[in-house]
Amino acid sequence: MDYLTHNEIKYVQQHLEENIQLLKTLTEIPSPTFHEKKRATFCLNWLQSIGANAYMDNVNNVICPINGENNETLIIIMAHNDIAFPDIQNIQVKQVDNKLFAPGIGDDTANMVNMLMTIQYIIKMRLQPKYQILFVINSGEEGLGNSMGCRQIIEKYHSKIKEFISLDGYLNECTYCAVGSKRYQIDVKTHGGHSYVNFGQENAIAWIAKIITQLNQISLPTEAKTTFNFGKIEGGSAINVIANHASVTYEFRSSSQQCLNIMEQSFQKIINNINDKHIDIQIKVLGERPGNGPLSQEKMRKFTSRNLNIIQHFYKKNIILCENSTDSNIPLSYGICANTIGTIIGGDAHTYHEWIDINSIPIGFQVAMALILQYVDWELRI
Incomplete structure (x- = not known):
């Protein structure tokens, strides 16, 4: 089964350098928990410059709605803006061989960039999803941020949300259970x-x-x-x-x-x-x-299996099903099907020498595209 069209794969190839440059730019904008506004403002301006109807709420979430055939049902796609270090002033991305080094570059900036680049494609191609998609660059995921930004979104819209995906972590991990x-x-x-x-x-x-x-x-x-x-x-x-x-x-x-x-x-x-x-x-x-709420195990199994198939189509190595504490905790506590999925390969998260593998960016870029575009009818994409 194909998960991306020829034009979508071509878009990834043609915009790979733009993806990497945006990653470097965003990583070098300090964004500690509770102090995300500078980077959030950059993201808001970037989204508006590509024609997105984006806005910022009172906790510095940047929200970008894409209207669908059914706007009464929501899909939430989220990537968090904050990094784990409160004391970062001047961040410089350094490259050594095929690795990029900087605190926060993988957790969660690279995943956020893959989401942004997919939004750009949707707007450029004027695609209409089956349901309204709320893309959220959310605040307060790390540490004592207590999933603040995600919590506000889910509390506001939980009765309308069909499914939730948080882009966070590495390509070989899929979180399906809230700790x-x-x-x-x-x-x-x-x-x-x-x-x-x-x-x-x-x-x-x-x-x-x-x-x-x-x-x-x-x-x-x-x-x-x-x-x-x-x-x-x-x-x-x-x-x-x-x-x-x-x-x-x-x-x-x-x-x-x-x-x-x-x-x-x-x-x-x-x-x-x-x-x-x-x-x-x-x-x-x-x-x-919160931990897991009253969740339909059958719905959750099908949802997670569908997402795993998408990841494994592009990433051929083993994927670990994880129990973790992520933004998915909040929707899972409401009984909403939610996965936290990474779109990058890297290591040393939450350290000053965090790194990502440049060679994994095109793979993760395609994974993010496919995970998001599954909500658009194939006939509209070809």
């Missing part, structure tokens, strides 16, 4: 004092240790893989001072929303059972991503 999470910071404050003179008074570090011990003893639910972690401990001021403040970050994860709910109940029970007038406990939610 949800809840992240907390637990702060304990006490009066403190001198380690000898005031010995016996409440110590915030000791209390954090007690809380960690109790959380560590929670019986994990078994319906799906469920994990927890203590990521960072802070507190105290000196060896001879009874600590008057200490904190710990704590998270739990699962692919099952029910398991997440059980972990939440156990967590709250432990915190609520602490009753000591000499300490003050404050709980702060750092982030929350």
Whole structure:
């Protein structure tokens, strides 16, 4: 089965250098989580320059609707704009042999560029999809961004969405299952004092240790893989001072929303059972991503199988079906069929020496085109 027409393959070949140049330009525009506006503005101007009816919303999502035969049903195609590093000021793309190096170049800039170049083709050819497609360059995917941009789109349109694809990650991965999470910071404050003179008074570090011990003893639910972690401990001021403040970050994860709910109940029970007038406990939610909701497994199987066939037509190596925490978490929690699919080969994501393989760009470009153009009738494309 052919997934691209002769003209579509020709477009990829003729616009490969444009793809690479756009990738370099966008990668060198800093776009940390919560500070995506500069790059978002570039994307908005670029889309408008090719004739797209694009706009930016209040959380710096760039949204580009393409009207379809049925505008009451939506397909969401998304790629996130933010990168994992908050401190990037001057980014330079460097090439060594067949690799391009720069933080954020693969996660998620290269995937976003493949989406942009496909939008350009749709507009140029005046293609009308079966359903309205909302292309979204979304904000706040990384870290404590908590899928902010995606969440706003899904909450607004969830009743109309038929299917969702997030272009993110590498060509050999397809995420079909959401790993949800809840992240907390637990702060304990006490009066403190001198380690000898005031010995016996409440110590915030000791209390954090007690809380960690109790959380560590929670019986994990078994319906799906469920994990927890203590990521960072802070507190105290000196060896001879009874600590008057200490904190710990704590998270739990699962692919099952029910398991997440059980972990939440156990967590709250432990915190609520602490009753000591000499300490003050404050709980702060750092982030929350939902797990899988009431999803039709048969629909999800067919949807994922269809997308896998498209990827494997162009990428001949093995593809791993993954459980991950991605933007797909949000639609999956609503019971919407969603995959997160990569269109590039690379490595060292979330590091300063992240890289992508230039030779994989034309393959991923074709994958992105085929994944998106599956929503346009073949007869309109030839």
